[in-house]
Structures are given as C-alpha cells and as structure tokens.
Amino acid sequence: MKTINLIKIAWKALQRNKTRAFLTMLGIIIGVASVIAMMAIGEGSKQSIRNQISSMGSNMLSIMPGSDFRGGVRRDNSESQSLTLTDLKALQTKSTTISYISPQVNGGGQAIFGSNNWPTSIYGVGENYTAIRKLEIASGVMFTENDIKMAAKVAVIGQTIVENLFGDGTDPVGQTIRFDRIPFKIIGVLKEKGTNTFGQDQDDIILAPYTTVQKRILASEHLRSIVASAKSEEIADEAVEELSDILRVSHNLKADDEDDFHVRSQQELISTFSSTTAILTVLLVAIASISLVVGGIGIMNIMYVSVTERTREIGLRMAIGGRGVDILMQFLVEAILISVTGGLIGVLLGIGSTLGVSTYLRWPTSVTSESIIISFLVCAITGIFFGWYPARKAAGLDPIVALRYE
C-alpha cells in the first residue's frame, strides 16, 4: 500500500475514536511538554549564570596563592603567602597575553563618616582594577599610579557605602571617611553593580591603592591575590598557561614540584557552575522522560486493544489482498501518528508553559531547538517501539480465524 494511503487510513481510524486517541496522546503530550520545559529552565539558569559571570569580566584571570606545602604541613590557602610584588613585577614584564594586571589585598573593618558607620571590606588594588573587573566610575575619578607610589590615603567607594554613610544626600566625593582609624579621602564613586550569582553585594566595597592598604591597614608585604585580564576571551586558557609558567619560574619551582598558586579563568568558573546546573537538568529531564515512557506504554496498551477490537477488519483486509506487511504498517503508522501528533501538541504546550514560567515566575528560561528536535525524535521512536508488538500481533493473525472472530 502507498505510504500516503497508509497515513490517510491511520488518520481515519484515529478519527473514529477521537477521545481515546486524545487520551492515549495525553501521556506523550505531558512527557514531551515537561521534557521541553525542564530543559528550557535548566538551559535558562545555565545561561543566566554565564551572563552574570561574564559581567564580572569574561576574560578575567585570578591568581590565588595556595597549596603551600612546606615541611610536611599543609596550610590553609588564605594563610599562604606565596604571592608577592616580585611575582607581580615578573608577570607585568614577561606576559604577552594579558592587557591589565592588578594586585589585590583586602581587609575587613568599620567605615565611619560623621555619626554613620558601616562594616565593610577595603580592597587594596592597582589602578587597572576597574578595567579588569568591569567597574565604572559614576562620579569623581579612579586613583592613579602616582597615588599608588605615594601610598596615598584616597579611596573609591561603592553605592552601598554611599547609601550607608551618606544617607543624607551629601556628595561623597571630596569627603573624608575613616576605615580602621585611617582617614581616606574619597575621590570617586562606583556605578551600581548589584548582587552577583553567589549573593555577594558587589557595591559593598571600598577601593584604595594596594600600597596604602598593605602598609597602613594590613602591615603585610604579601598579596591576597592577583587579577588580570586576558587580551581576549579566546586566549584566556593560553593566558592561564603562560601566567602559571611565569610564576613557576618566579617561585623557583622544580619540574616535579606542585604549583603553590592557582590561576583560574572565568571560563573555569563558568564550567564549574554550569556542571552543577547540568546535573540538575539531567535529573529533571530523567524524571520527565519517565512520563514519556509511561505514555509509550499507554500507546502500546491501546494498540493491543485496537488490534483485538479490529480482528475481523484485519481478517477482511487479509482476505481481500492485504499482506502481513500491509497490516503491520497500518497499525505501526497508527501508533506513530498518535505519538507524533502527541509530540507536536507536547512541543507547543512545552513552549507555552516555558513562556508562562518566565513571564509569571520570572525564571530565566531558554527553549533550545535541540530539545525540541530530540524530544520529537524520541516521540517517533516511542511510537515505533511501542507500536511494533501490537502491529506484529495484528500481522501474524490467521485470516480464517480472524474473519470468524466474535
């Protein structure tokens, strides 16, 4: 029989039992819709994490001290003091893959202005820090190389500090605040950046020359970390390699020594967090797939009922010249038609419910074309797989017996 006729006949057969066909499809519809919605939610959160990390500077590299292993004692990373200004100098002069570099030291304390005070952190950084972290100056200026040389007591503050210390509307630029009893003259204010993915307030920050923080607050020569930006996002991995090599030389490490520092790119951070959501997505999709399988079993069940019900029809079709393969195809096409129609409705429902989730719950979502293609293919395969056995049963009937079936 011609394929087009097969589809026509199968379609008519489904039309004769509309309610039953729809109920059979329902399992598939729910399965496909949930797979698509789950994948959209998973993909959406993955993308939103990626965007937020990128907004911190997608080509940013951070170098942390760590894995200091001396005399058999492993020390906490934060205590290790393997990064120094010498390293900074070495990186500055030797690296060809980075455009900006800045040391970072930080300390906590109480910021005071007039009668207001606020617990916060002070970051001792270089003049390029704003470029690396994609921070922008809202008013005033960033401190200069000269300020760093002089260890000047100047600071650039974030919006949270402005709100808490200058709540009365005083322009902070030109004012002097105190941090740990050290007076800092405010020369600039940063634009608001909001909370990052990890719930950290990125505006609760005071930037000051690292020399000032080292000498006057921490009284330490060591660097908490070094941040740099690769010339482009593409060469970030290459830059990680290069910086590591320079630091190994600078630290006089032998070939089989462990690194006593970590160089990380944002890409690594992205993949770390993406893998967490990927696991979640896999879980969600696995649960959704179960309903797809249940839907498939529903199809199989109904097809068996249908074959039994239409035994005489099968006998007749055989008597008038239908071959086994014709009968097999007829029932198989019917099963596929159910699953594919259900799949189509499911895709629409999935996209619809994804839109609903992003509109009303304001969750980040993203429907990918591959999730649609995959779930649609799975549907067709489900139809073939679960339609096969009932169709085989139909094709294997003896026409003499089938014709007399009551």
Next chain:
Amino acid sequence: MDKTIIKIEEIKREFLIGNETVRALKGISFSVTQGEFVTIMGTSGSGKSTLLNILGCLDQPTSGIYELDQVAVKNLSKNALAKLRNEKIGFIFQSYNLLPRTTAIENVELPLYYNKTVSSKERKERAENALNLVGLADRMDHTPSQLSGGQQQRVAIARAIVNDPVVILADEATGNLDTRTSYEIMALFQDLNNRGKTIAFVTHEPDIALFSNRTIVLRDGHIIKDNPVDNINIAAEALQKLPLEEEL
C-alpha cells in the same frame, strides 16, 4: 471451450487437533469453467468451509492440486497468495464484514488500496461503477449503520467485484437476510452471472441452490452429488411471486 477457472484434483485437508488427525476433506476433485454459477451445499461439518478457505487461497490443501485461473496455488508464498486473492478473488461473507463508520464507497475501494497499479482516480471510478452495478449509486456516502442488511450485502458484493475477479466466492451470503432480501441478492448474483462472472456460492438452503446452474453437495469430506440444476429459478420472477409486504 470455456476457460477453466477452478481446477482441483484429489484435494485432501487434514488438521492436527491435539493428537488426533481430523480429515476435513478426503480427496475432492472438480473443476469450474468460466461463467458457471456453482452452489456448494452440505451440512455443517461436511467440509464446505474448509473447501471455501482453500478455494479462497486463505488455506492450503494437505495434498492434491489446486489451480486458480491456470495458476498452481500450492507452494506459493504468503505474499503471493495475498496478491492472488487481491487480483483474482472476490469474497462475500455472511456477516458482510464492512468496516464500521466507513462510507460505502470507501468500503468498496478497499481491495484496490492493496493494488499498487491502481491510481486513486481509477480507484474511485471503479468503486463508483461497482456501486452503480449493485444499485446503490445514491448511497455511496452512507456508513454501514445507515444501511439495511440487504444494502450492506450489496456494498459487500460491490467490494467483491471492484477488482474484477475471475471468481466470486460467497459464504452463506444470504444467511443473515429474510426471504425477500435473499431473493433480491440472488437476482443480483444471477445478473452478475449473466454478465459472465463465475460464482461459487456456499449455502445450506436448498431453495437458494435452485438459482444456480450447478450444485455440488458435500458430506463428510466427500462429494456425494455434482449435478447441473435442471430448472433454474429466475430470482427476479420468484420475487414477483412473493406476497407483497402489505399483504403479510
């Protein structure tokens, strides 16, 4: 001489039920030439259904020769048998076996769907012609539930002739119908026979057999009688003689 449509020689059919061998046909021979209207009679258990299944290429004899339209049926594959049924045989059943909720014309078109050489246009034309021939030109879009028993059997007859078969095999085709409708159907069969159709008609009603021109009687797997009918009843005339419905 007319062409031989059915030729069977020493046909035997045995079934194995449990450990017992049931011999339904114990060596039967006859042949049917083109244009014959044969009734096959016999009580239940006489083997007439088994014979019909073999004639219809739904079943194969255990031994013996069966040639349908000069084609030896033995040793044909299942698919070849299906093709043979599709092209050379028209089936008519006691219970019509029409597809429910399917229009008359679609039911009649059905055999042609299994013949790839027939285009959809030709399929429709042939189905319309067949329905015209059985007098249902105005009922083409009716479903079986909207048709009377006689009309349903006419649709089934149209379906049996739409593929222009060499033989029409009818299995108790009037078994579910009242006398008047039976005679109407028999008039139709006689009409088809006059147009040159070869018909093999299984029945257990002797009065129906009188409308054919040859009767074969089976008993216990043997042919006990194979005679031409002397006084062939004309169904159209018999219909005239029946009391009208109002008088009943």
